[in-house]
Amino acid sequence: MSDLHSQTVAYTRDTMLPPAPPPVRERGAIKWLRENLFSGPFNIALTLITLWLLWLALSEVLPWMWRGIWDAGSVTECRARPGCALRAGGAGRLLGRHPGSLAPARLRLLPRRRTVAPAAGACGLPHRHHAGPLHRPASAPAGVHGRRPLPDRLADLGGAIWGPAMVALGFVLGWAVWRLLLPRSNPGLAFTGGVLAALLWWLFLTGPVAGMLARLIPIALNPVPSDRIGGFTLSLLIGLSGITLSLPLGILLALARRSDLWIVSKAAVIYIEVIRGVPLIVWLLVAQILLNYFLPSRWSIDILVRVIVMVTLFAAAYIAEVIRGGLAAIPRGQFEAADSLGLGYWETMRLIVLPQALTISIPGIVNSFIGLLKDTTLVSIISLFDPKRMTDTIRATTEWGGIYWELYIFVGTVFFVFCFAMSRYSIWLEQRLERSHR
Amino acid sequence: MTDAAPAASPAAPATSDEVAIEIRRMNKWYGQFHVLRDIDLTVMRGERIVICGPSGSGKSTLIRCINRLEEHQTGTIIVDGTELNSSLRNIDKVRSEVGMVFQHFNLFPHLTVLENCTLAPIWVRKIPRREAEETAMHFLRKVRIPEQADKYPGQLSGGQQQRVAIARSLCMRPRIMLFDEPTSALDPEMIKEVLDTMIELAEEGMTMLVVTHEMGFAQAVANRVIFMDQGQIVEQNEPGEFFRNPRSERTKLFLSQILGH
Numbered sequence: 279m280s281d282l283h284s285q286t287v288a289y290t291r292d293t294m295l296p297p298a299p300p301p302v303r304e305r306g307a308i309k310w311l312r313e314n315l316f317s318g319p320f321n322i323a324l325t326l327i328t329l330w331l332l333w334l335a336l337s338e339v340l341p342w343m344w345r346g347i348w349d350a351g352s353v354t355e356c357r358a359r360p361g362c363a364l365r366a367g368g369a370g371r372l373l374g375r376h377p378g379s380l381a382p383a384r385l386r387l388l389p390r391r392r393t394v395a396p397a398a399g400a401c402g403l404p405h406r407h408h409a410g411p412l413h414r415p416a417s418a419p420a421g422v423h424g425r426r427p428l429p430d431r432l433a434d435l436g437g438a439i440w441g442p443a444m445v446a447l448g449f450v451l452g453w454a455v456w457r458l459l460l461p462r463s464n465p466g467l468a469f470t471g472g473v474l475a476a477l478l479w480w481l482f483l484t485g486p487v488a489g490m491l492a493r494l495i496p497i498a499l500n501p502v503p504s505d506r507i508g509g510f511t512l513s514l515l516i517g518l519s520g521i522t523l524s525l526p527l528g529i530l531l532a533l534a535r536r537s538d539l540w541i542v543s544k545a546a547v548i549y550i551e552v553i554r555g556v557p558l559i560v561w562l563l564v565a566q567i568l569l570n571y572f573l574p575s576r577w578s579i580d581i582l583v584r585v586i587v588m589v590t591l592f593a594a595a596y597i598a599e600v601i602r603g604g605l606a607a608i609p610r611g612q613f614e615a616a617d618s619l620g621l622g623y624w625e626t627m628r629l630i631v632l633p634q635a636l637t638i639s640i641p642g643i644v645n646s647f648i649g650l651l652k653d654t655t656l657v658s659i660i661s662l663f664d665p666k667r668m669t670d671t672i673r674a675t676t677e678w679g680g681i682y683w684e685l686y687i688f689v690g691t692v693f694f695v696f697c698f699a700m701s702r703y704s705i706w707l708e709q710r711l712e713r714s715h716r
Numbered sequence: 717m718t719d720a721a722p723a724a725s726p727a728a729p730a731t732s733d734e735v736a737i738e739i740r741r742m743n744k745w746y747g748q749f750h751v752l753r754d755i756d757l758t759v760m761r762g763e764r765i766v767i768c769g770p771s772g773s774g775k776s777t778l779i780r781c782i783n784r785l786e787e788h789q790t791g792t793i794i795v796d797g798t799e800l801n802s803s804l805r806n807i808d809k810v811r812s813e814v815g816m817v818f819q820h821f822n823l824f825p826h827l828t829v830l831e832n833c834t835l836a837p838i839w840v841r842k843i844p845r846r847e848a849e850e851t852a853m854h855f856l857r858k859v860r861i862p863e864q865a866d867k868y869p870g871q872l873s874g875g876q877q878q879r880v881a882i883a884r885s886l887c888m889r890p891r892i893m894l895f896d897e898p899t900s901a902l903d904p905e906m907i908k909e910v911l912d913t914m915i916e917l918a919e920e921g922m923t924m925l926v927v928t929h930e931m932g933f934a935q936a937v938a939n940r941v942i943f944m945d946q947g948q949i950v951e952q953n954e955p956g957e958f959f960r961n962p963r964s965e966r967t968k969l970f971l972s973q974i975l976g977h
Binding site for chain 2: 461497541611612614615617618619620621622625629630633637711
């Protein structure tokens, strides 16, 4: 045994070594290229083959895009051009000529004055598919609200604006009462007070006040029936409403599922399992058909509202499960620390648990949101005009019959841009929150 | 064992004859397992009690019962005149009077040090933010890390984090402090800075119950040392006597094991 120690020599370091830079081969672009592209004969071969394939693909696609015809009157015109760099042009042309169909959001905000868009009329789309005030039905009387004493420009905005604004004010009022009561009483009482104030406002004051304001300042928006909203306006309307509404609902469901109250947690479990266990299409059909059987006939809820509610309820179940995962990742010690400081359940959740759980859940939540936005195309099943169905109506015209590629590419690209943006935003958010914690 | 604690402070104020915590015939079970058996314990205001014992003896469970992080099944616990029962009002009252420091700090990682300290005063005590921040800075100075106020807990060393946790508890101006193995998760170099803070607190007359294996701290600071085994209080005595002349065989064995190396 003692042999092992025969080499041991007493040693004391008298100078500490300064840090040195790594050798050239081990840093910067050279290191990256060597490690990622040229790390061995097999990988060098793979790199070269990949480059060749890339070249093959891009040498076809890039000229096709570059020399595309972006300005044609019809599909024949587009295809007929010599050397016609194929079909990309169609989609671009379409966007320019058919704003009402594929990107109606842009025009819907314009005042009615400019509505009779000649281009839109010329493109030969059936009128009813043009969303928004572009083609206001002649039956809707101008200036329903007020006798147009103010400049026409204001009145031209048409339709109800004070009603929704006053309803929204109810939320502000409730919030204000809650904030006002919070320092003075316990949280439960303050919350009840806020809800009560909002309810009273909605029940007794919203209508009269809105009516009065409409008489004083008669501005309004042109009402657009749901079957006239289509294309990406429809997708974004359903998608964004679903996203904003399903997150709070999902949070409540996740909390309910983890609740100590037996009935609450079981109710949440049943809700989540039932909603998740049935395809969205079935729920949409329920919204369209079944609800009419169950609700009294005078309760005719707008189809778009029904769809938004269904999509929200559906997405909330998924989001609840994502957030439940985040909640499960919060260590017990966090709850114990909050308890020992005397924080109540809602304060603990709001100030300590949810901020951390939601940060963890961001990738999952955004994943659900992306799914939700794309699922909005399913509404074509209940005869709403989602972007894909809009392509059918475009193809049904004489000028653009038989055009497939460009329309699908365009629809796909727009969805991709939205979804990719959401994805990048979530990554940015994650990194920002991550940084702030360390 | 780390003998980090300095000599006892002779200036430590005497305990009063006011009762801070009273526990009578308290029992607790985890399922079928009888963790705490017939605990009787009276703590006077200003008393500093160290609780030690082998792992699984129920010492952590005992102090966690005092602010109802654990529920007891039979017997009574009265803290500052408030009985701990199913009344949520009583539980909230006790929790706002009793501070707790945990083995793993349990700071809120998404909040800065200052926000960790002001959260409960603002939301539980309803103290204005500015005032709460002044109080927080006062206690951060006291634990000697005011310069870390704007950092996040993850940026601090273990010892610093534990001192923040102590400051966070103190910001609620508690009358009783519970320490659940406050130095067990720390590197030896950091134990001293935490113990020093606790000693200062003791010198100011805080009522303290400390679960710890720091026998040096017990000898220097405690009025009373309690030895627990198998969910029962086996022996309690003033520290000098406890370490010199342990009476029960179990205590002798325990002391020989933790001191005898």
